[in-house]
Amino acid sequence: MGTTSEALIVCEHCDTVHQRLALSRGEVARCARCGKVLQRHYRLSTNAMLALIVTALIVFVQANMWPIVMLGLSGQHxxxxxxxxxxxxxxxxxxxxxxxxxxxLFFLPLLKMLQLGWLLWFARQGRRAPGFVPMMVGLHYLNPWTMSEVFVLGALVAIVKAHAYFDVTPEPGIYAYAALTVLITVFAGIDVRQLWRTPGVAA
Known part of the structure; x- marks a missing residue:
C-alpha cells in the first residue's frame, strides 16, 4: 500500500520528504538533512487556540483604548x-x-489575529476557510512584523529614564500591552502549518 500525501511532510528549508510522525508531549521532529524543525507536538486544540485569539483581541482593544502612561510636571498631569x-x-x-x-503595533498584529481567528473558526468545523491559501501565505510574512514585545520593553525603559525629569505613573494600557505580549508569545509558537491538513479545498 502506498504512502498518502497526508502521511508525508516536506521540509520547507531543503525540500526533503519525510514520513509524518505521531509526536508525544514535548517532542519535536527535525529534518534528517538540515536539522530544521519539521513539526512540534501541541497540547492546544483548535478550540483552545481560537479562544486564545479571541482573548488576545479583547486585550488588544483594551491596550489601545486605555492610557499607557501619565506624566506629571509642576502639578500638571x-x-x-x-x-x-x-x-x-x-x-x-x-x-x-x-x-x-x-x-x-496596531495594524499588523490586528491583521494577524483576525486572519488566525478566521482560519481557526473554520478549522474547528473541519473545513478550510475562504481565502485559505493567501491567508496562510500572509501569516508567513506577517510573523516577523508583530513587535508588541519590543514596544513593552522600550516603554519600560523609557518610563525608568523619564523618572529623572517627570513624575511617571504607568497606566492600565501598559499592563494590557504586557498581557498582550504574553498572549502573542504563546500563539506565536503555534505552527500554523498544521492547518494545511484541514480537510477541504482552499478557496
Missing amino acids: NSATLWGVIIAMWREDAGIVSVLVAAT
Whole structure:
C-alpha cells in the first residue's frame, strides 16, 4: 500500500520528504538533512487556540483604548494612549516613525489575529476557510512584523529614564500591552502549518 500525501511532510528549508510522525508531549521532529524543525507536538486544540485569539483581541482593544502612561510636571498631569503618541509624532514631523509604530503595533498584529481567528473558526468545523491559501501565505510574512514585545520593553525603559525629569505613573494600557505580549508569545509558537491538513479545498 502506498504512502498518502497526508502521511508525508516536506521540509520547507531543503525540500526533503519525510514520513509524518505521531509526536508525544514535548517532542519535536527535525529534518534528517538540515536539522530544521519539521513539526512540534501541541497540547492546544483548535478550540483552545481560537479562544486564545479571541482573548488576545479583547486585550488588544483594551491596550489601545486605555492610557499607557501619565506624566506629571509642576502639578500638571497628562496621560497618553498609543494613538495619542502616534498622532503627536506625526504632528512633530516624525511621519516615518509614526507610520512604522502604527503598522507594527496596531495594524499588523490586528491583521494577524483576525486572519488566525478566521482560519481557526473554520478549522474547528473541519473545513478550510475562504481565502485559505493567501491567508496562510500572509501569516508567513506577517510573523516577523508583530513587535508588541519590543514596544513593552522600550516603554519600560523609557518610563525608568523619564523618572529623572517627570513624575511617571504607568497606566492600565501598559499592563494590557504586557498581557498582550504574553498572549502573542504563546500563539506565536503555534505552527500554523498544521492547518494545511484541514480537510477541504482552499478557496
